[in-house]
Amino acid sequence: MNDLTDLPNIGPKLAQALIEAGIDTPAKLAEVGSVEAWWRVHPRFTCQHSLLALEDAIQGVPKSLLNQEIRERLRQETLSD
Secondary structure, three states, X not given: OOOHHHOOOOOHHHHHHHHHOOOOXXXXXXXXXXXXXXXXXXXXXXXXXXXXXXXXXXXXXXXXHOOHHHHHHHHHHHHOO
């Protein structure tokens, strides 16, 4: 997989925002991490759904399979900043 849109939950708009933020490959997204990537695409994508979509993409799973512990950790990390 070389394109961001090859990842689950990454559509063309989110992929374009990531590219504009300097995250242009799935490997770079994994390196940066979901929280940092989410902050970089602010304010275009500010909802928690986009944060979860980024984490799901990194893990390669649909949103419905992301466990509650990870969801809560992500929420806490973004609330504290």
